[in-house]
Amino acid sequence: MFNGIIFNKGLITKISKRSKGINIFVKSDLKLTKKDIGVSVACDGVCLTLITIKKKILEFYLSNETIRRSKFKFLKTNDLINLELPLKYGQKISGHICQGHVDTTGKVLSVKKIDKSYIFDFEINFKEKKNIIEKASICINGISLTISKITKKGFQIWVIPHTYKLTNLSQIKKGSLVNIEIDILSKYVKNFFHEKK
Numbered sequence: 001m002f003n004g005i006i007f008n009k010g011l012i013t014k015i016s017k018r019s020k021g022i023n024i025f026v027k028s029d030l031k032l033t034k035k036d037i038g039v040s041v042a043c044d045g046v047c048l049t050l051i052t053i054k055k056k057i058l059e060f061y062l063s064n065e066t067i068r069r070s071k072f073k074f075l076k077t078n079d080l081i082n083l084e085l086p087l088k089y090g091q092k093i094s095g096h097i098c099q100g101h102v103d104t105t106g107k108v109l110s111v112k113k114i115d116k117s118y119i120f121d122f123e124i125n126f127k128e129k130k131n132i133i134e135k136a137s138i139c140i141n142g143i144s145l146t147i148s149k150i151t152k153k154g155f156q157i158w159v160i161p162h163t164y165k166l167t168n169l170s171q172i173k174k175g176s177l178v179n180i181e182i183d184i185l186s187k188y189v190k191n192f193f194h195e196k197k
Contacts, residue, residue: 001086001087001097001098001099001100002042002047002084002086002087002098002099002100002142003084003087003091003093003094003095003096003097003098003144004045004084004095004096004098004137004139004142004143004144004145005084005094005095005144006082006083006084006142006143006163006166006167007084007166008028008029008030008082008083008084009028009080009081009082009083009166009167009168010026010027010028010030010043010058010080010081010083011026011027011028011078011079011080012024012025012026012075012076012077012078012079012080012081013025013026013027013057013077014077015075015076015077018061020063020064021061021062021063021064021066021067022061022062022067022072022075023051023059023060023061023062024043024059024060024062024072024075025057025058025059026043026057026058026059026060026081026083027056027057027058028056028058028083029056030058030083030085032050032053032058033053034053036050036053037050037051037052037053038050038051039085039086040086040100041058041060041083041084041085041086042082042083042084042085042086042098042100042142043060043081043082043083043142044070044071044072044081044082044141044142044168044178044179045082045098045100045102045139045140045141045142045143045179045180045181046062046066046070046072046100046102046142046179047099047100047101048060048061048062048066048100049061066102069102069103069104069105070102070105070179071105071177071178071179072179074177080168080171081141081168082141082142082143082167082168083142084142094144095137095143095144096137096139096144096183097184097185098139098142098144098181099181099184100142100181101181102179102180102181103128103131103180103181103182104124104125104127104128104180105177105178105179105180106122106123106124106140106154106177106178106180107122107123107175107176107177107178108120108121108122108172108173108174108175108176108177108178109121109122109123109153109154109174110174111172111173111174114158116160116161117158117159117160117161117164118158118159118164118169119148119156119157119158119159120140120156120157120158120159120169121151121154121155121156122140122154122155122156122157122178122180123153123154124153124154124155124180128180128182129150129154129155131182131186132147132150132155132182132186133147133150133183133186134147134148134149134150134155135147135148136183136186137183138155138157138180138181138182138183139179139180139181139182139183140157140169140178140179140180141167141168141169141172141178141179142179143163143167143169145157145159145163146158
């Protein structure tokens with residue numbers, strides 16, 4: 001369980017292909033040791049299990065299902081990804097409850113700077129667009145954000161300078177893909193009322 005508040009990024013140093021997935025190696029300043037092997041880490045919003053650590057290089061395994069649902073199918077070395085450690089008991093939740101279960105990807109249609117903030121316009125597939133609600137939370141590349149507006153093709157978000165600086169949103173541009181996890185409460189409520197019909 002995560003809350004979508006990002007303080008760390010990691011650099012993809014190596015990608016190893018397997019018959020049913022890939023292993024990725026991420027250079028990071030996260031304070032982890034070999035005792036932490038097996039811990040979950042949100043990597044651009046995807047919950048992955050740490051399998052090895054050596055000299056600040058973290059290794060994770062991704063199954064084909066994870067690759068299919070996420071932007072990691074297009075992952076390259078030197079890409080920057082957002083990293084978040086799981087929540088601890090008693091820790092403040094500054095964002096919203098994020099599971100690390102990515103629903104789909106979204107495409108950046110535009111990025112506009114307004115004063116010191118940024119407006120991101122995303123396109124999302126119609127099936128998932130039905131689950132998003134204006135002013136609801138949404139997790140993009142592991143970042144807890146708020147949907148400011150529903151658009152014809154998807155939705156918009158505003159990003160403050162602090163979030164822009166600390167995350168890899170500063171690296172994305174028109175045409176970039178992002179991982180999207182829709183607010184779990186929105187999905188559960190909609191599913192509940194759908195079953196009541």
